[in-house]
Amino acid sequence: MTDSDMSKQREGKNETLGRRHVLGAVGVTGGLALAGCLGGGGSKADSLEDVIDSDLEESEYEPLEIGHWWTAGGEKKAFDALKSGFEEKHPDITVEPQESPGGGGSALATDVRSQVVDKSPPSTFQIWPGQALTTYTNDDLLFDIGEHVWKSDMQDAYLAGPKEQAQIDGAYYAVPLNIHRLNNVFYNVSVVEDAGVDPGSLESPSDLVDALATVDEAGYTGFAQSSNATFMMVQLWGMTLLGEGGTDTYNAVLDGNVSDNEETVKASLERMIEFSEYFPEDASSVAWDEANGDVIAGDAAFHHNGDWAAGQYLSEEDFAFEDDWDYIPFPGTSGMYALNMDSFVFPKYNPSPNATLAFLEYVGTADAQRRFNEHKGSIPPRTDVNTEEYTDFHKRQIEKFQSSDAQPPSVAHGLALAPGKKSEVESVMTSMAENWNADKAYDGIVDALE
Known part of the structure; x- marks a missing residue:
């Protein structure tokens, strides 16, 4: 990159920061205001060689803007641990987290997409890998980071599944930071014991319905x-489909064979x-x-979610794994490890290329993944992470992953479906949450996937 190019990039950055300060000063609210906070201001180039300045000292790097939605509980602790580890390794790089909580990641996706369209993205942002990446790769808005980030150390250490999900058409665009298991049903030990329910005996989704009815009769909320x-x-539909039909049917339906x-x-x-x-009234x-x-408070028995929910339990005092809470695989999915992952990418029009490269390299290290996953409830995608100090919950999840005979990707998080189809399925489920009509939902699934 020439001195002239660097000067222009810095000028663009200064203009963006000025806009950000103005927006904050006038008190603009809502998505537009947040979009103004997720600012970039760099220039687009075809390859990283065109934007990385190898002669630049770290003290001269532009601030690293990180778009993410981890703002509460164990998720916040996990991000803070990741940020602290990076700052220890790169003390001269200023980190500017840009938070966009809510909507299970949809708020961040909307804000980042707005900024990308304006050619002003954050330096990097949290995104699910797999097909979710095509939202940006189809429009040539992410750098291929294979040569610069995915070096031999990462290639050798990463598990096959996360490594595959980091690629689109053989090119690396993302650095997965964790592996989440989706097919979990968590429960309050005291509540299920008081209700007379044995979670370990639940072998099918219909068994879970019977257990919820028993819990309800005992005076508790069944399914929080x-x-x-x-x-x-x-996500609930995806895991229920998996429990009803197994991996072959699950994959076939997502491939379009609904009828x-x-x-x-x-x-x-x-x-x-x-x-x-058996859902709560609210x-x-x-x-x-x-x-x-409600599960933590002892008012409800069961909660289905990815293992980020365990991060919430682990951050609670006097709420011990196995004594106070535990989990089973979603009934019907024993032996499966339904996957979701979080990753970071390198957007074009980048406001701080050198800092972004340093961060993505760090995200791919054993140190970063040890720090982050210890709090998040997830497990590392690298095989060489020191997990001796991980909780018994984490260690059980690692064992379940290693012994799993199927690892179906998430429909809810974009690993299994292209963005357009995922959006159509989301519309079907939004409507279902209002009318609870299975026939209408089935017709919608047919229209969305076939």
């Missing part, structure tokens, strides 16, 4: 779920309606972590 967040509805599996798909939707009868207005709080 949120129908307010669309991703929670899509050929009509009976199983309809059964999964009808089962969701049965589940909803399910349509609370976030997932608020619903999960």
Whole structure:
């Protein structure tokens, strides 16, 4: 990069920062205001060689802007641990987190997309890998980071699944930071014991319905779920489909063979309606972590979620794993490890290329993944992370991953579906949360996936 190019990039950055300060001063609110906070201001180039300045000292790097939605509980602790580790390794780089909480990541996606369109993205941002990346790669808005980030150390240490999800058409665009398991059903030990329910005996989604009814009769909320967040509805449908039909049917449906599996798909939707009868009364207005709080408080028995919910439990005092809370695989999915992951990418029009490269290299290290996953409830995608100090929950999850015979990708988080199809499924589930009509939902799934 020439001195002239660097000068122009810095001028663009200064203009963006000036706009950000103006927006903050006048008190603009809502998505537009946040979009103004997620600012970049660099220039687009075809490759990283065109934007990386190898002669630049770290003290001269532009601030690193990180778009993310980890703002509460164990998620916040995990991000803070990641940030601290990076700052220890790179003390001269200023880190500017740009928070966009809410909507299971949809708020951040909207804000970042707005900034990308304006050619002013943050330096990097949290995104699910897999098909979710095509939102940006289809428009040539991310750098291929294979040569600069995915060096031999990472290539050798990463598990095959995360490494595959980091690529689109053979090119590396993302650095996965964690592996989440989606097919968990968490429970309050005291509540299920008082209700006379044995979670370990639940082998199918219909068994879970029977258990919820028993818990309800004992005076507790059966299923502490949120129908307010669309991703929670899509995720619940995905795991119910997996429990009803297994991995082959799950994959076939997501590949578009819905009509050929009509009976199983309809059964999964009808089962969701049965589940909803045991949701809390405020399910349509609370976030997932608020619903999960009922399990922690001892007011509810079960909660289905990815293992980020365990991060919420682990951050609670006097709420011990196995003594106070525990979990089972979603009934019908024993032996499976349904995958979701978080990753970071290198957007074009980047405001701080050198700092971004340093951060992505760090995210791919064993140190970063040890720090982050210890608090998040997830497990590392590298095989060489020191997990001796991890909790018993983490160690059990690692064992379950290593012994799993299937690792189906998430439909709710974009690993399994291209963005357009995922959006259509989300619309179906949003409508279902309002009318709870299985036939209409089935027709919508057919239209979305076939």
